[in-house]
Amino acid sequence: MRIGIDLGGTSVKAALCNDGGAILQRDSVPTPVGDPDGLRGGMKTLALRLCQMEGIAPDTVSSIGLGLPGSLDKANCRLIFGTNLDMRDVMFGDAFQPEFSCPVKLDNDANCAALGEATAGAGSRERHMLMVTLGTGVGGGIVIDGKLYAGCNDIAGEIGHMVIRQGGEPCNCGRKGCLEAYASASHFVKFAERALDAGRESVLSINKGHLNAKMICDAVDAGDALAIELFEGYCQNLSCGLANLINIFQPDCIVLGGGLAGYGEKLIEPLRRLTFPETFRCETKNTRIVLAALGNDAGLIGAAML
Ligand SMILES: [Zn+2]
Structure with a gap:
């Protein structure tokens, strides 16, 4: 127990x-x-x-x-x-x-979520798994051979702070062009607000100033041109990060969690389409991109498994 x-x-x-x-x-x-x-x-x-x-x-x-x-x-x-x-x-x-x-062990919440999904969730039958959490920030966890990879300082797994555009958008960490500055829910919203400020027409303008990621996804579903453009840009930037991860780690799967993963297959399908052509692949086995399965329980189960 x-x-x-x-x-x-x-x-x-x-x-x-x-x-x-x-x-x-x-x-x-x-x-x-x-x-x-x-x-x-x-x-x-x-x-x-x-x-x-x-x-x-x-x-x-x-x-x-x-x-x-x-x-x-x-x-x-x-x-x-x-x-x-x-x-x-x-x-x-x-x-x-x-x-x-x-013994009492501790780890950060993103790593616990990754370990939870690797033990009892979407990556439970895999040896090598990466978790990418698309929330207010972009969190991550690296599971190799069923164990969290911690690095020499115990703080590895900062997937969100991998730069995908040199000199790009400012990130909360102080660098520019981090994956988090393009693929977090808060930056997704920021790009939408910026486009509305620039005078773009969209159904999103009704909620200008208090948009959230769900509203933009709903507008994509409704066929709104600006929302579709923002979402395509979002998927292109995220797929750049995912392709980098696949080329470095060749994991069995990448599990996507967090608020934006709630968009489900409508997010996963374009990500697969954009990511795989950018990766080194082989005939027999390739990385799967899948949705998290445990929801809010992932962190709790992962903590128990530390
Ligand atoms: Zn950063």
Whole structure:
């Protein structure tokens, strides 16, 4: 039995899983923003409650994994800085003692989502898998031989900050032309707002100033010329990044998750069409581009599998 905990800005979600990543019990509490002791205590209470619900003793749990947003010191099980948590320097290694004696591991939320999909989701029958999360930013996780690749500094997998256009759009990381600056939902919206500011006509103008990615996808479905043009540009930029990843890693599959993946096959089909001609391919086996299967549970299951 394993416990996974997914810490977000609004809630702390926890699940008791078996070794195959199936969720047996789950529970959650609101995130005590700005209160590290409250967070540590709340996590332990959740873990104890899961054991009680399943009728098992806490010392039979073999590992506890935490998926955290922010910068981490994994070796010392420490959150250095939490995004949207108003917390710094929180130690988790002893947070579950004395009731739990198992090791506590942590990783960032994007890596946990990748490991979750690799264990029990869209990549569960594959050895080598990449996950690309298309949300507010572009997150990523690299799973090689079923294990997360962490690199020499434990922070590998920043797929969103691969430059696809030298000197291109400014990115939040400080570089220019990153994949994130073209393929995140927020930049997709930014390009739409920019086109409306330039006077382009579109059904999107009704919602100018508070557009979201779903509205643009709906406008594509309605045949709006500007939305179609923006979406084609989006797919071209994302496929450039995906082709780079395939040429470097030759993964069995790339799993797409996050809000924009909700557009489903209508996103996947043009991506396959644009990506594959740019890749090195062989006769027998080629990378599959697929949608994530676990939704919001991916991070929770992945944390349990750390
Ligand atoms: Zn960047």
